[in-house]
Amino acid sequence: MSVLELTEIRRVFSRHDGALDRAMNRVGLGRKPQHLVAVDDVSLTLQQGEMLGIVGESGCGKSTLGRIAAQLLPASGGTVRWQGQPIADMAPRDARAARRAIQMVFQNPYASLNPAMSVAQTILEAPLAHGLIRRRDSAAFLAQMLDKVGLAPDLADRRPHALSGGQRQRVGIARALAVSPEVVIFDEAVAALDVSVQAQILNLLVDLKAQGGFASMFISHDLNVVRFISDRIAILYLGRLVEIADRDTIFARAHHPYTRALLAEAPQLGGAKRRFTALKGELPSPLNPPSGCHFHPRCPHATDLCRSTRPALRDVGAGHRSACHYDLPQVAPQTQGA
């Protein structure tokens, strides 16, 4: 059953679009507003208990999508459904409950904790404020949360500046889990960490996932990390969903040429020395995206159809959808060094 459903989500950021600009526009003196379509008609569903990986390069809209899903940013269009019901149509009380059930873990472990609050205050604040636990049970609850994320009990009174990056990220996870969320959105949650610390946190996430209790979106630019942790993977390019499938399907039978390029470029540990064969061209500016299929200027297979018409996201197999006009033949799995 789907817990969270995003339908045709769209988010436009505008510059020169304040009240003054609009007034100036009306009298013909304004600057033309610039629009950036950060998320362009993305539909996704999050099933109970699954971890959905969201992958893309900078400017693909993955973080914006995560913030919309977490209700931190309003969408310009589309619907967010919580257990089948649009959050926008809910009674305020229910909407608050739904929002509280969707939590977020942030990228930067330095900026995501309040420097003035201790570990204990950070974790306990929300459950106490919402009456989820009683004050006299808070010590036991705190001990349980610290244990859950692998933090020693004696860290409870520390302030963030006295914690390592990995410990801070664990506090951030504990803070999110403390309100018993049903969905957790991890936004580049391991990107800022050293390799060995990143491994610790990924292991923790695997354990937490195994204990069940929440579905999650794992937003990352790192295909290797997403492959390790996710059940399903969605690939975004310049605000659009280009491919989504089970993890193994993506890696075995990627359909979209962009996905294939990403797979080919991701550094692989243990691969023999190889010549890097670059995908040609720059990542286009989201302010001025290419026509038709956004990927066509860099795509080796692009045709006139790709230049003129936006490809629809279509079924190409069981639960496997891709936004490419063509069914390109599968190349043999790339053997590195070849």
Added chain:
Amino acid sequence: MRNAILSLRRAPFALFCLALFLLIVVAALLAPWIAPQDPYDNAVVDFFDSNLPPGSPAGMGGLTYWLGTDALGRDLWSAILYGLRITLTVAATASVLALVIGVLAGLVSAYAGGWVDAVIMRLVDILLGFPTILVALTIMALAGAGTGNLILALVVAQWPYYARTARSAALVEIGQDYIEAARCLELPHWRIILHHLLPNSISPIMVVLTLQLAHAVAIEASLSFLGLGTSIERPSLGLLIANGSREILSGHTWALIYPGLALAMLIFTVNVFGDRIRRALNPQEA
């Protein structure tokens, strides 16, 4: 903030000014106990001792007027101590009220954004557009003299400074992920403002407090000097200076010089100390 205070250790002059300021405050608070005379008690003040130069003995004996007396025969030293007490009370009360109102307005403005922000900040801009003394004068002219109105005038004139500083400090913090996290946890807005924004925006506000406190003392003195402040029976430092200035042509310079010196010392010490904290908090400016 803690570091700022620690860094004072390496600034002996600022530390000296802080000590001097605290000494002035303590002396003002203890005025009823350390002043040789109660300048408000007509039974004690001897009108025949008016305008005596410093060092004169009291006509009734038992007391030396070390700083002389004023036109009403009050011991100037005692009057300064009592006047300091009034000035400091007014300035401190007004500063604290202005801080509370201004900081709340600034934080709410930054947090709410949109039209709330626009309304509050335009009001702040308008008030900051006029000289502080003019704003205070207008309030006094409308409300009339008296200590309560004096405080009101200072609050109206000064809260915009706190509001603007609090807003800009809060805007920096609002960009941080921990505020997003707090919003994500559906914490009540007042809680986010008081528990998350306030503690992390407080440092620059404390700097404004020290500088504005000095400013409040100066404005209070100015208003009293213009006769819009405290009552003549219970003169603040500003009123003492005003009275003293009327004596200057009669050659009774002490009635102006000593209260003026006390005011200058008060403002100077607070300013030096406040400036030092400001520089400690913005190392790139130092």
Added chain:
Amino acid sequence: MLSVENLVTSIAAKGTPVVRGVSFDVQPGQILGVVGESGSGKSMMAYSLIDLLPRGIAIAGGRVTFDGQDLTAMPVAQLRRLRGDRIAMIFQDPMVALNPVLTIGEQMIEAVLAHRRVSRQAARARCVEVLARVGIPSPEERMGAYPHEFSGGMRQRVVIAIAFLNDPALIVADEATTALDVTIQSQIIAEIQSLAAETGTAILWITHDLSLLSGFADHVMVMYAGQVVETAPAERIFAAPRHPYTAALMEAVPVPGRTRLANLPGVPPALDALPKGCAFAPRCPRVQPLCREQAPPVIQGARCHFPLEVTP
């Protein structure tokens, strides 16, 4: 060509070493990858070579020989001439190397003229050629653009073009592609690879990303707590790491099929409070009593009392 012998770099005031006796050689055309986590001393080691250490940190011992000259004993002015000519640098943030108020062309021509006695036209032609080479479209026009008119990836390519300008003998790159997207990273690495192959430029490539090095470096040096803990040809080190830290780092990287990553407990030691014996001992899964007592020797490229056996 570049030879480093027992380099020691310390925080001058406290005497805390940040680089503790690093030795290595780089041959022309060789790509030497240096990998380590934050605080491993990899950047400080690189900055020591080219005299770009932050204030308060200085070389305290050892020799750095480049083309037969001792860099540590060289006058500052001479070293500065060497930098940007025979030795080029690339940093993570391209804006460090670019002047925001000059056009790319002005900066590049200046970089050529500072080291070469050629005409302005010749210098300009050289710049355009190099820009084209690193994949900047319509380089002639882009010469007139300011740094902010380029995207992040393009900017980094300009920096790399500047590094290529004078056919340096050595390029030192510190996390040069870390901030870039994976497709852009591949493009840049492709350029570096062909430069090393075609002109014999030696590359010192510093990164935290072991996976990146595995397809790219000829030789790999792993640093931990200011020391080189393992050094070996890339193929050998990725096939069979000898030092437990190298092994743990490799097991900490998510690779297909892996369901659990190495759990290295704790964090690297503070450099002013190093443990007695082996610096890695407190986190090592194979630690023995001896490791906590005695600093380990270097055995077959690994600084370890009990290196992992190499299975043939």
